[in-house]
Amino acid sequence: MTTTIDDNSVMVSALYDLDKVSKTYIFGGTKVYALKEATLRIGSGEVVSIEGPSGSGKSTLLLLLGVLDNPSAGTIAFDGKNLTSARDAELTKMRRETIGYVFQQFNLIPTLSARDNVGIAMVPHHVSKAERDSRSTALLEQVGLGHRLDHLPSSLSGGEQQRVAIARALANKPRVIIADEPTGNLDSKSGGEIISLLTGLQKTDGVTIVIATHDEDISRHAYRKIRMKDGEIVDDVVLQSEQPNGNHGDKNA
Ligand SMILES: Nc1ncnc2c1ncn2[C@@H]1O[C@H](COP(=O)(O)OP(=O)(O)OP(=O)(O)O)[C@@H](O)[C@H]1O
Ligand SMILES: [Mg+2]
Structure with a gap:
Protein backbone atom coordinates (compact mmCIF):
# COMPACT_ATOMS: atom_id res chain seq x y z
CA MET A 1 0.00 0.00 0.00
CA THR A 2 1.26 3.47 -0.88
CA THR A 3 1.71 5.78 2.06
CA THR A 4 2.76 9.34 2.36
CA ILE A 5 2.98 12.10 4.92
CA ASP A 6 0.57 15.01 4.75
CA ASP A 7 1.01 18.53 6.11
CA ASN A 8 0.29 17.38 9.65
CA SER A 9 2.75 14.51 9.38
CA VAL A 10 -0.07 11.97 9.55
CA MET A 11 0.48 8.83 7.51
CA VAL A 12 -2.28 8.50 4.96
CA SER A 13 -2.71 5.76 2.41
CA ALA A 14 -3.61 6.35 -1.21
CA LEU A 15 -6.08 3.99 -2.78
CA TYR A 16 -5.43 5.55 -6.18
CA ASP A 17 -2.15 7.10 -7.17
CA LEU A 18 -2.07 8.61 -10.65
CA ASP A 19 1.18 9.95 -12.02
CA LYS A 20 1.04 12.13 -15.15
CA VAL A 21 -1.78 10.12 -16.66
CA SER A 22 -2.81 11.11 -20.18
CA LYS A 23 -5.37 9.79 -22.63
CA THR A 24 -4.95 10.86 -26.22
CA TYR A 25 -6.80 10.27 -29.43
CA ILE A 26 -5.72 10.96 -32.97
CA PHE A 27 -8.32 13.18 -34.60
CA GLY A 28 -7.82 14.45 -38.16
CA GLY A 29 -4.15 13.51 -37.93
CA THR A 30 -3.66 15.55 -34.75
CA LYS A 31 -3.14 14.26 -31.23
CA VAL A 32 -5.98 15.36 -28.95
CA TYR A 33 -5.75 15.12 -25.17
CA ALA A 34 -8.94 13.86 -23.49
CA LEU A 35 -6.88 13.82 -20.28
CA LYS A 36 -3.56 15.60 -19.89
CA GLU A 37 -0.95 14.61 -17.32
CA ALA A 38 -3.33 14.09 -14.42
CA THR A 39 -1.45 13.63 -11.17
CA LEU A 40 -3.81 12.72 -8.40
CA ARG A 41 -4.11 10.70 -5.24
CA ILE A 42 -7.39 9.49 -3.81
CA GLY A 43 -7.39 8.13 -0.28
CA SER A 44 -9.39 5.14 0.87
CA GLY A 45 -12.82 6.29 2.07
CA GLU A 46 -12.75 9.67 0.34
CA VAL A 47 -15.84 11.13 -1.31
CA VAL A 48 -14.76 13.00 -4.44
CA SER A 49 -16.74 14.89 -7.03
CA ILE A 50 -15.28 15.58 -10.45
CA GLU A 51 -16.83 18.50 -12.21
CA GLY A 52 -16.24 20.56 -15.30
CA PRO A 53 -17.91 21.46 -18.59
CA SER A 54 -18.87 18.97 -21.26
CA GLY A 55 -15.77 17.56 -22.93
CA SER A 56 -13.44 18.47 -20.06
CA GLY A 57 -12.40 14.85 -19.48
CA LYS A 58 -14.55 13.71 -16.55
CA SER A 59 -15.72 10.45 -18.14
CA THR A 60 -12.23 9.79 -19.46
CA LEU A 61 -10.82 10.06 -15.94
CA LEU A 62 -13.61 7.88 -14.52
CA LEU A 63 -13.08 5.17 -17.14
CA LEU A 64 -9.43 5.03 -16.11
CA LEU A 65 -10.28 4.95 -12.37
CA GLY A 66 -12.84 2.24 -13.14
CA VAL A 67 -10.21 0.19 -14.99
CA LEU A 68 -12.46 0.26 -18.04
CA ASP A 69 -9.78 1.88 -20.20
CA ASN A 70 -6.00 2.17 -20.35
CA PRO A 71 -4.01 5.39 -20.22
CA SER A 72 -1.95 6.45 -23.25
CA ALA A 73 0.83 7.59 -20.92
CA GLY A 74 1.57 7.76 -17.20
CA THR A 75 0.92 5.25 -14.44
CA ILE A 76 -2.07 4.38 -12.29
CA ALA A 77 -1.53 2.50 -9.05
CA PHE A 78 -4.38 1.02 -7.05
CA ASP A 79 -3.60 0.01 -3.49
CA GLY A 80 0.08 0.34 -4.34
CA LYS A 81 -0.16 -1.96 -7.36
CA ASN A 82 0.68 -0.63 -10.80
CA LEU A 83 -2.36 -1.30 -12.98
CA THR A 84 -0.57 -0.41 -16.18
CA SER A 85 1.40 -3.64 -15.94
CA ALA A 86 -1.35 -5.82 -14.43
CA ARG A 87 -2.59 -8.87 -16.30
CA ASP A 88 -6.03 -8.86 -17.94
CA ALA A 89 -7.31 -11.51 -15.51
CA GLU A 90 -6.41 -9.29 -12.54
CA LEU A 91 -8.17 -6.30 -14.11
CA THR A 92 -11.29 -8.38 -14.80
CA LYS A 93 -11.28 -9.50 -11.18
CA MET A 94 -11.02 -5.87 -10.06
CA ARG A 95 -13.96 -4.86 -12.25
CA ARG A 96 -16.06 -7.64 -10.75
CA GLU A 97 -15.05 -7.48 -7.12
CA THR A 98 -13.45 -4.19 -6.24
CA ILE A 99 -15.33 -1.55 -8.19
CA GLY A 100 -19.06 -0.80 -8.46
CA TYR A 101 -20.33 1.30 -11.36
CA VAL A 102 -23.25 3.69 -11.63
CA PHE A 103 -23.97 5.46 -14.91
CA GLN A 104 -26.36 8.12 -16.15
CA GLN A 105 -28.32 5.42 -17.99
CA PHE A 106 -29.42 2.97 -15.33
CA ASN A 107 -28.57 -0.04 -17.55
CA LEU A 108 -31.08 -2.33 -15.87
CA ILE A 109 -32.28 -5.47 -17.63
CA PRO A 110 -35.89 -4.65 -18.58
CA THR A 111 -37.22 -8.21 -18.18
CA LEU A 112 -35.82 -8.74 -14.67
CA SER A 113 -37.31 -7.63 -11.37
CA ALA A 114 -35.46 -5.15 -9.17
CA ARG A 115 -34.26 -8.05 -7.00
CA ASP A 116 -32.98 -10.06 -9.97
CA ASN A 117 -31.27 -7.01 -11.47
CA VAL A 118 -29.20 -6.82 -8.27
CA GLY A 119 -28.77 -10.58 -7.92
CA ILE A 120 -27.43 -11.02 -11.44
CA ALA A 121 -24.26 -9.15 -10.47
CA MET A 122 -23.48 -12.00 -8.04
CA VAL A 123 -23.80 -14.75 -10.66
CA PRO A 124 -20.11 -14.67 -11.73
CA HIS A 125 -19.25 -15.36 -8.08
CA HIS A 126 -21.31 -18.57 -7.99
CA VAL A 127 -23.57 -17.31 -5.22
CA SER A 128 -26.61 -19.61 -4.79
CA LYS A 129 -30.02 -18.31 -5.86
CA ALA A 130 -31.28 -18.28 -2.26
CA GLU A 131 -28.25 -16.29 -1.11
CA ARG A 132 -28.56 -13.92 -4.08
CA ASP A 133 -32.20 -13.28 -3.24
CA SER A 134 -31.54 -12.59 0.42
CA ARG A 135 -28.56 -10.31 -0.27
CA SER A 136 -30.41 -8.47 -3.04
CA THR A 137 -33.38 -7.94 -0.74
CA ALA A 138 -31.12 -6.52 1.98
CA LEU A 139 -29.39 -4.21 -0.52
CA LEU A 140 -32.69 -2.97 -1.95
CA GLU A 141 -33.91 -2.32 1.59
CA GLN A 142 -30.71 -0.37 2.23
CA VAL A 143 -31.43 1.93 -0.74
CA GLY A 144 -35.05 2.38 0.34
CA LEU A 145 -36.67 -0.02 -2.13
CA GLY A 146 -37.74 -2.85 0.17
CA HIS A 147 -41.29 -2.36 -1.11
CA ARG A 148 -40.35 -2.63 -4.80
CA LEU A 149 -38.50 -5.96 -4.94
CA ASP A 150 -40.62 -7.56 -7.63
CA HIS A 151 -41.11 -4.51 -9.80
CA LEU A 152 -39.77 -4.44 -13.33
CA PRO A 153 -37.67 -1.37 -14.26
CA SER A 154 -40.54 -0.08 -16.44
CA SER A 155 -42.73 0.23 -13.34
CA LEU A 156 -40.12 2.16 -11.34
CA SER A 157 -39.43 5.90 -11.43
CA GLY A 158 -36.05 7.14 -12.67
CA GLY A 159 -34.85 7.74 -9.13
CA GLU A 160 -35.98 4.25 -8.12
CA GLN A 161 -34.20 2.70 -11.12
CA GLN A 162 -31.02 4.48 -10.14
CA ARG A 163 -31.40 3.11 -6.59
CA VAL A 164 -31.58 -0.40 -8.06
CA ALA A 165 -28.42 0.36 -10.03
CA ILE A 166 -26.72 1.51 -6.82
CA ALA A 167 -27.81 -1.67 -5.01
CA ARG A 168 -26.40 -3.65 -7.95
CA ALA A 169 -23.13 -1.71 -7.73
CA LEU A 170 -22.90 -2.74 -4.06
CA ALA A 171 -23.68 -6.40 -4.75
CA ASN A 172 -20.11 -7.65 -4.45
CA LYS A 173 -19.07 -5.35 -1.58
CA PRO A 174 -16.86 -3.06 -3.68
CA ARG A 175 -14.16 -0.82 -2.25
CA VAL A 176 -14.91 1.92 -4.78
CA ILE A 177 -18.04 3.25 -6.44
CA ILE A 178 -17.49 5.07 -9.71
CA ALA A 179 -20.54 7.13 -10.68
CA ASP A 180 -20.61 9.01 -14.01
CA GLU A 181 -23.37 11.64 -14.05
CA PRO A 182 -25.65 9.47 -11.89
CA THR A 183 -28.25 12.22 -11.69
CA GLY A 184 -28.13 13.23 -15.36
CA ASN A 185 -31.53 11.68 -16.12
CA LEU A 186 -33.23 12.72 -12.89
CA ASP A 187 -35.11 15.76 -11.65
CA SER A 188 -33.29 17.81 -9.05
CA LYS A 189 -35.16 16.34 -6.06
CA SER A 190 -34.49 12.69 -7.04
CA GLY A 191 -30.96 13.70 -8.04
CA SER A 219 -21.26 18.38 -6.11
CA ARG A 220 -21.34 20.47 -2.93
CA HIS A 221 -22.38 17.29 -1.11
CA ALA A 222 -18.95 15.81 -1.76
CA TYR A 223 -16.04 16.24 0.61
CA ARG A 224 -13.51 16.86 -2.10
CA LYS A 225 -14.10 18.64 -5.36
CA ILE A 226 -11.87 18.26 -8.39
CA ARG A 227 -12.49 20.64 -11.27
CA MET A 228 -11.45 19.82 -14.83
CA LYS A 229 -11.05 21.95 -17.91
CA ASP A 230 -9.80 20.91 -21.35
CA GLY A 231 -8.57 17.56 -20.04
CA GLU A 232 -6.63 19.02 -17.13
CA ILE A 233 -7.24 19.12 -13.40
CA VAL A 234 -7.42 22.83 -12.67
CA ASP A 235 -8.64 22.78 -9.08
CA ASP A 236 -8.72 20.30 -6.20
CA VAL A 237 -10.31 21.48 -2.95
CA VAL A 238 -11.64 19.90 0.20
CA LEU A 239 -15.02 21.34 1.13
CA GLN A 240 -15.22 19.97 4.64
CA SER A 241 -12.24 19.97 6.93
CA GLU A 242 -12.93 16.43 8.19
CA GLN A 243 -12.25 13.74 5.63
CA PRO A 244 -13.71 10.43 6.80
CA ASN A 245 -10.30 8.85 7.21
CA GLY A 246 -8.45 11.97 8.31
CA ASN A 247 -7.11 12.51 4.78
CA HIS A 248 -7.11 16.15 3.84
CA GLY A 249 -7.48 15.39 0.17
CA ASP A 250 -4.49 17.41 -0.91
CA LYS A 251 -3.43 16.05 -4.27
CA ASN A 252 0.16 16.73 -3.32
CA ALA A 253 -0.18 15.06 0.06
N1 LIG B 1 -13.14 7.60 -28.19
C1 LIG B 1 -12.82 8.88 -28.39
N2 LIG B 1 -12.27 9.31 -29.54
C2 LIG B 1 -11.94 10.60 -29.74
N3 LIG B 1 -12.11 11.57 -28.81
C3 LIG B 1 -12.67 11.21 -27.65
C4 LIG B 1 -13.06 9.87 -27.36
N4 LIG B 1 -13.56 9.82 -26.09
C5 LIG B 1 -13.52 11.08 -25.63
N5 LIG B 1 -12.99 11.92 -26.56
C6 LIG B 1 -12.78 13.36 -26.40
O1 LIG B 1 -12.17 13.58 -25.17
C7 LIG B 1 -12.67 14.76 -24.56
C8 LIG B 1 -13.14 14.47 -23.15
O2 LIG B 1 -14.30 13.65 -23.22
P1 LIG B 1 -15.08 13.16 -21.92
O3 LIG B 1 -16.13 12.23 -22.40
O4 LIG B 1 -14.10 12.65 -20.95
O5 LIG B 1 -15.72 14.52 -21.39
P2 LIG B 1 -16.75 14.76 -20.20
O6 LIG B 1 -16.15 15.79 -19.30
O7 LIG B 1 -17.15 13.47 -19.60
O8 LIG B 1 -17.98 15.43 -20.97
P3 LIG B 1 -19.57 15.32 -20.66
O9 LIG B 1 -19.84 16.25 -19.51
O10 LIG B 1 -20.21 15.79 -21.93
O11 LIG B 1 -19.90 13.90 -20.34
C9 LIG B 1 -13.76 15.28 -25.47
O12 LIG B 1 -13.24 16.32 -26.26
C10 LIG B 1 -14.10 14.09 -26.32
O13 LIG B 1 -14.57 14.46 -27.58
MG1 LIG C 1 -18.96 12.44 -19.48
Whole structure:
Protein backbone atom coordinates (compact mmCIF):
# COMPACT_ATOMS: atom_id res chain seq x y z
CA MET A 1 0.00 0.00 0.00
CA THR A 2 1.26 3.47 -0.88
CA THR A 3 1.71 5.78 2.06
CA THR A 4 2.76 9.34 2.36
CA ILE A 5 2.98 12.10 4.92
CA ASP A 6 0.57 15.01 4.75
CA ASP A 7 1.01 18.53 6.11
CA ASN A 8 0.29 17.38 9.65
CA SER A 9 2.75 14.51 9.38
CA VAL A 10 -0.07 11.97 9.55
CA MET A 11 0.48 8.83 7.51
CA VAL A 12 -2.28 8.50 4.96
CA SER A 13 -2.71 5.76 2.41
CA ALA A 14 -3.61 6.35 -1.21
CA LEU A 15 -6.08 3.99 -2.78
CA TYR A 16 -5.43 5.55 -6.18
CA ASP A 17 -2.15 7.10 -7.17
CA LEU A 18 -2.07 8.61 -10.65
CA ASP A 19 1.18 9.95 -12.02
CA LYS A 20 1.04 12.13 -15.15
CA VAL A 21 -1.78 10.12 -16.66
CA SER A 22 -2.81 11.11 -20.18
CA LYS A 23 -5.37 9.79 -22.63
CA THR A 24 -4.95 10.86 -26.22
CA TYR A 25 -6.80 10.27 -29.43
CA ILE A 26 -5.72 10.96 -32.97
CA PHE A 27 -8.32 13.18 -34.60
CA GLY A 28 -7.82 14.45 -38.16
CA GLY A 29 -4.15 13.51 -37.93
CA THR A 30 -3.66 15.55 -34.75
CA LYS A 31 -3.14 14.26 -31.23
CA VAL A 32 -5.98 15.36 -28.95
CA TYR A 33 -5.75 15.12 -25.17
CA ALA A 34 -8.94 13.86 -23.49
CA LEU A 35 -6.88 13.82 -20.28
CA LYS A 36 -3.56 15.60 -19.89
CA GLU A 37 -0.95 14.61 -17.32
CA ALA A 38 -3.33 14.09 -14.42
CA THR A 39 -1.45 13.63 -11.17
CA LEU A 40 -3.81 12.72 -8.40
CA ARG A 41 -4.11 10.70 -5.24
CA ILE A 42 -7.39 9.49 -3.81
CA GLY A 43 -7.39 8.13 -0.28
CA SER A 44 -9.39 5.14 0.87
CA GLY A 45 -12.82 6.29 2.07
CA GLU A 46 -12.75 9.67 0.34
CA VAL A 47 -15.84 11.13 -1.31
CA VAL A 48 -14.76 13.00 -4.44
CA SER A 49 -16.74 14.89 -7.03
CA ILE A 50 -15.28 15.58 -10.45
CA GLU A 51 -16.83 18.50 -12.21
CA GLY A 52 -16.24 20.56 -15.30
CA PRO A 53 -17.91 21.46 -18.59
CA SER A 54 -18.87 18.97 -21.26
CA GLY A 55 -15.77 17.56 -22.93
CA SER A 56 -13.44 18.47 -20.06
CA GLY A 57 -12.40 14.85 -19.48
CA LYS A 58 -14.55 13.71 -16.55
CA SER A 59 -15.72 10.45 -18.14
CA THR A 60 -12.23 9.79 -19.46
CA LEU A 61 -10.82 10.06 -15.94
CA LEU A 62 -13.61 7.88 -14.52
CA LEU A 63 -13.08 5.17 -17.14
CA LEU A 64 -9.43 5.03 -16.11
CA LEU A 65 -10.28 4.95 -12.37
CA GLY A 66 -12.84 2.24 -13.14
CA VAL A 67 -10.21 0.19 -14.99
CA LEU A 68 -12.46 0.26 -18.04
CA ASP A 69 -9.78 1.88 -20.20
CA ASN A 70 -6.00 2.17 -20.35
CA PRO A 71 -4.01 5.39 -20.22
CA SER A 72 -1.95 6.45 -23.25
CA ALA A 73 0.83 7.59 -20.92
CA GLY A 74 1.57 7.76 -17.20
CA THR A 75 0.92 5.25 -14.44
CA ILE A 76 -2.07 4.38 -12.29
CA ALA A 77 -1.53 2.50 -9.05
CA PHE A 78 -4.38 1.02 -7.05
CA ASP A 79 -3.60 0.01 -3.49
CA GLY A 80 0.08 0.34 -4.34
CA LYS A 81 -0.16 -1.96 -7.36
CA ASN A 82 0.68 -0.63 -10.80
CA LEU A 83 -2.36 -1.30 -12.98
CA THR A 84 -0.57 -0.41 -16.18
CA SER A 85 1.40 -3.64 -15.94
CA ALA A 86 -1.35 -5.82 -14.43
CA ARG A 87 -2.59 -8.87 -16.30
CA ASP A 88 -6.03 -8.86 -17.94
CA ALA A 89 -7.31 -11.51 -15.51
CA GLU A 90 -6.41 -9.29 -12.54
CA LEU A 91 -8.17 -6.30 -14.11
CA THR A 92 -11.29 -8.38 -14.80
CA LYS A 93 -11.28 -9.50 -11.18
CA MET A 94 -11.02 -5.87 -10.06
CA ARG A 95 -13.96 -4.86 -12.25
CA ARG A 96 -16.06 -7.64 -10.75
CA GLU A 97 -15.05 -7.48 -7.12
CA THR A 98 -13.45 -4.19 -6.24
CA ILE A 99 -15.33 -1.55 -8.19
CA GLY A 100 -19.06 -0.80 -8.46
CA TYR A 101 -20.33 1.30 -11.36
CA VAL A 102 -23.25 3.69 -11.63
CA PHE A 103 -23.97 5.46 -14.91
CA GLN A 104 -26.36 8.12 -16.15
CA GLN A 105 -28.32 5.42 -17.99
CA PHE A 106 -29.42 2.97 -15.33
CA ASN A 107 -28.57 -0.04 -17.55
CA LEU A 108 -31.08 -2.33 -15.87
CA ILE A 109 -32.28 -5.47 -17.63
CA PRO A 110 -35.89 -4.65 -18.58
CA THR A 111 -37.22 -8.21 -18.18
CA LEU A 112 -35.82 -8.74 -14.67
CA SER A 113 -37.31 -7.63 -11.37
CA ALA A 114 -35.46 -5.15 -9.17
CA ARG A 115 -34.26 -8.05 -7.00
CA ASP A 116 -32.98 -10.06 -9.97
CA ASN A 117 -31.27 -7.01 -11.47
CA VAL A 118 -29.20 -6.82 -8.27
CA GLY A 119 -28.77 -10.58 -7.92
CA ILE A 120 -27.43 -11.02 -11.44
CA ALA A 121 -24.26 -9.15 -10.47
CA MET A 122 -23.48 -12.00 -8.04
CA VAL A 123 -23.80 -14.75 -10.66
CA PRO A 124 -20.11 -14.67 -11.73
CA HIS A 125 -19.25 -15.36 -8.08
CA HIS A 126 -21.31 -18.57 -7.99
CA VAL A 127 -23.57 -17.31 -5.22
CA SER A 128 -26.61 -19.61 -4.79
CA LYS A 129 -30.02 -18.31 -5.86
CA ALA A 130 -31.28 -18.28 -2.26
CA GLU A 131 -28.25 -16.29 -1.11
CA ARG A 132 -28.56 -13.92 -4.08
CA ASP A 133 -32.20 -13.28 -3.24
CA SER A 134 -31.54 -12.59 0.42
CA ARG A 135 -28.56 -10.31 -0.27
CA SER A 136 -30.41 -8.47 -3.04
CA THR A 137 -33.38 -7.94 -0.74
CA ALA A 138 -31.12 -6.52 1.98
CA LEU A 139 -29.39 -4.21 -0.52
CA LEU A 140 -32.69 -2.97 -1.95
CA GLU A 141 -33.91 -2.32 1.59
CA GLN A 142 -30.71 -0.37 2.23
CA VAL A 143 -31.43 1.93 -0.74
CA GLY A 144 -35.05 2.38 0.34
CA LEU A 145 -36.67 -0.02 -2.13
CA GLY A 146 -37.74 -2.85 0.17
CA HIS A 147 -41.29 -2.36 -1.11
CA ARG A 148 -40.35 -2.63 -4.80
CA LEU A 149 -38.50 -5.96 -4.94
CA ASP A 150 -40.62 -7.56 -7.63
CA HIS A 151 -41.11 -4.51 -9.80
CA LEU A 152 -39.77 -4.44 -13.33
CA PRO A 153 -37.67 -1.37 -14.26
CA SER A 154 -40.54 -0.08 -16.44
CA SER A 155 -42.73 0.23 -13.34
CA LEU A 156 -40.12 2.16 -11.34
CA SER A 157 -39.43 5.90 -11.43
CA GLY A 158 -36.05 7.14 -12.67
CA GLY A 159 -34.85 7.74 -9.13
CA GLU A 160 -35.98 4.25 -8.12
CA GLN A 161 -34.20 2.70 -11.12
CA GLN A 162 -31.02 4.48 -10.14
CA ARG A 163 -31.40 3.11 -6.59
CA VAL A 164 -31.58 -0.40 -8.06
CA ALA A 165 -28.42 0.36 -10.03
CA ILE A 166 -26.72 1.51 -6.82
CA ALA A 167 -27.81 -1.67 -5.01
CA ARG A 168 -26.40 -3.65 -7.95
CA ALA A 169 -23.13 -1.71 -7.73
CA LEU A 170 -22.90 -2.74 -4.06
CA ALA A 171 -23.68 -6.40 -4.75
CA ASN A 172 -20.11 -7.65 -4.45
CA LYS A 173 -19.07 -5.35 -1.58
CA PRO A 174 -16.86 -3.06 -3.68
CA ARG A 175 -14.16 -0.82 -2.25
CA VAL A 176 -14.91 1.92 -4.78
CA ILE A 177 -18.04 3.25 -6.44
CA ILE A 178 -17.49 5.07 -9.71
CA ALA A 179 -20.54 7.13 -10.68
CA ASP A 180 -20.61 9.01 -14.01
CA GLU A 181 -23.37 11.64 -14.05
CA PRO A 182 -25.65 9.47 -11.89
CA THR A 183 -28.25 12.22 -11.69
CA GLY A 184 -28.13 13.23 -15.36
CA ASN A 185 -31.53 11.68 -16.12
CA LEU A 186 -33.23 12.72 -12.89
CA ASP A 187 -35.11 15.76 -11.65
CA SER A 188 -33.29 17.81 -9.05
CA LYS A 189 -35.16 16.34 -6.06
CA SER A 190 -34.49 12.69 -7.04
CA GLY A 191 -30.96 13.70 -8.04
CA GLY A 192 -30.31 15.20 -4.61
CA GLU A 193 -31.60 12.02 -2.97
CA ILE A 194 -29.33 9.85 -5.11
CA ILE A 195 -26.29 11.98 -4.23
CA SER A 196 -27.18 11.77 -0.52
CA LEU A 197 -27.53 8.01 -0.87
CA LEU A 198 -24.20 7.67 -2.66
CA THR A 199 -22.25 9.91 -0.31
CA GLY A 200 -23.91 8.16 2.66
CA LEU A 201 -22.43 4.84 1.49
CA GLN A 202 -19.06 6.11 2.56
CA LYS A 203 -20.30 6.16 6.13
CA THR A 204 -22.34 2.95 6.09
CA ASP A 205 -20.08 0.79 3.92
CA GLY A 206 -16.74 2.62 4.06
CA VAL A 207 -16.69 2.78 0.25
CA THR A 208 -14.59 5.30 -1.66
CA ILE A 209 -16.91 7.31 -3.91
CA VAL A 210 -15.97 9.19 -7.09
CA ILE A 211 -18.83 11.03 -8.79
CA ALA A 212 -18.63 13.01 -12.03
CA THR A 213 -21.23 15.69 -12.47
CA HIS A 214 -21.64 19.09 -14.01
CA ASP A 215 -24.22 20.00 -11.48
CA GLU A 216 -22.40 22.27 -9.03
CA ASP A 217 -25.37 22.26 -6.72
CA ILE A 218 -25.02 18.52 -6.33
CA SER A 219 -21.26 18.38 -6.11
CA ARG A 220 -21.34 20.47 -2.93
CA HIS A 221 -22.38 17.29 -1.11
CA ALA A 222 -18.95 15.81 -1.76
CA TYR A 223 -16.04 16.24 0.61
CA ARG A 224 -13.51 16.86 -2.10
CA LYS A 225 -14.10 18.64 -5.36
CA ILE A 226 -11.87 18.26 -8.39
CA ARG A 227 -12.49 20.64 -11.27
CA MET A 228 -11.45 19.82 -14.83
CA LYS A 229 -11.05 21.95 -17.91
CA ASP A 230 -9.80 20.91 -21.35
CA GLY A 231 -8.57 17.56 -20.04
CA GLU A 232 -6.63 19.02 -17.13
CA ILE A 233 -7.24 19.12 -13.40
CA VAL A 234 -7.42 22.83 -12.67
CA ASP A 235 -8.64 22.78 -9.08
CA ASP A 236 -8.72 20.30 -6.20
CA VAL A 237 -10.31 21.48 -2.95
CA VAL A 238 -11.64 19.90 0.20
CA LEU A 239 -15.02 21.34 1.13
CA GLN A 240 -15.22 19.97 4.64
CA SER A 241 -12.24 19.97 6.93
CA GLU A 242 -12.93 16.43 8.19
CA GLN A 243 -12.25 13.74 5.63
CA PRO A 244 -13.71 10.43 6.80
CA ASN A 245 -10.30 8.85 7.21
CA GLY A 246 -8.45 11.97 8.31
CA ASN A 247 -7.11 12.51 4.78
CA HIS A 248 -7.11 16.15 3.84
CA GLY A 249 -7.48 15.39 0.17
CA ASP A 250 -4.49 17.41 -0.91
CA LYS A 251 -3.43 16.05 -4.27
CA ASN A 252 0.16 16.73 -3.32
CA ALA A 253 -0.18 15.06 0.06
N1 LIG B 1 -13.14 7.60 -28.19
C1 LIG B 1 -12.82 8.88 -28.39
N2 LIG B 1 -12.27 9.31 -29.54
C2 LIG B 1 -11.94 10.60 -29.74
N3 LIG B 1 -12.11 11.57 -28.81
C3 LIG B 1 -12.67 11.21 -27.65
C4 LIG B 1 -13.06 9.87 -27.36
N4 LIG B 1 -13.56 9.82 -26.09
C5 LIG B 1 -13.52 11.08 -25.63
N5 LIG B 1 -12.99 11.92 -26.56
C6 LIG B 1 -12.78 13.36 -26.40
O1 LIG B 1 -12.17 13.58 -25.17
C7 LIG B 1 -12.67 14.76 -24.56
C8 LIG B 1 -13.14 14.47 -23.15
O2 LIG B 1 -14.30 13.65 -23.22
P1 LIG B 1 -15.08 13.16 -21.92
O3 LIG B 1 -16.13 12.23 -22.40
O4 LIG B 1 -14.10 12.65 -20.95
O5 LIG B 1 -15.72 14.52 -21.39
P2 LIG B 1 -16.75 14.76 -20.20
O6 LIG B 1 -16.15 15.79 -19.30
O7 LIG B 1 -17.15 13.47 -19.60
O8 LIG B 1 -17.98 15.43 -20.97
P3 LIG B 1 -19.57 15.32 -20.66
O9 LIG B 1 -19.84 16.25 -19.51
O10 LIG B 1 -20.21 15.79 -21.93
O11 LIG B 1 -19.90 13.90 -20.34
C9 LIG B 1 -13.76 15.28 -25.47
O12 LIG B 1 -13.24 16.32 -26.26
C10 LIG B 1 -14.10 14.09 -26.32
O13 LIG B 1 -14.57 14.46 -27.58
MG1 LIG C 1 -18.96 12.44 -19.48
